[in-house]
Amino acid sequence: QVQLQESGPGLVKPSETLSLTCTVSGGSVSSVSYYWSWIRQPPGKGLEWIGYVYYSGSTNYNPSLKSRVTMSVNTSKNQFSLKLSSVTAADTAVYYCARQYCSSTSCYFHYWGQGTLVTVSS
């Protein structure tokens, strides 16, 4: 059974960089079949896809966040990471890592981490 677990600071100061890591167990980030995504959910609100990283290191980011997002993958540790720069209070959210599967017609998120709340505050 694939499991994902987010880790990182729960409190980040405004204008600083949010950094999170997702550790995968029961599966490999080196798989050619999947993409490794980050999704966030502000308290009491809906879900927003942030972007994904592929095992090769290639990335695809939400255009609305692209200028501030960097994702990477570490195959030796079976982890992938998210960095979001210049954060503001609007970036306060539960951040989920997820495994994304893409067929010929669409992509969906079939395994999720439990989520980690990141609060942006001084």
Place this chain on the structure above:
Amino acid sequence: QSVLTQPPSVSGAPGQRVTISCTGNSSNIGAGYDVHWYQQLPGTAPKLLIYGNSNRPSGVPDRLSGSKSGTSASLAITGLQAEDETVYFCQSYDSSLNTWVFGGGTKLTVL
């Protein structure tokens, strides 16, 4: 404002059938992109319920079904149970935004 529009809430009595709609446009659902559905229990991560418009992952009961037509999709739940009371999200891809998008979520109340 979510790209995919869901009713904020729906309700039904135990044993009844309810449907949750997800309305998009010609850049997402209407463009032929599949719709997927997730269930989110309080304080937990979303769980995939339906993928590819109407397919259920193993372990999801056949009381749940999905359909798609034109620029909309629906999730139907028959034989409502108390455990169904939670929030449901739809998801698709939007070609004008170049991103995967979610509905705003629907809270299902079992009366």
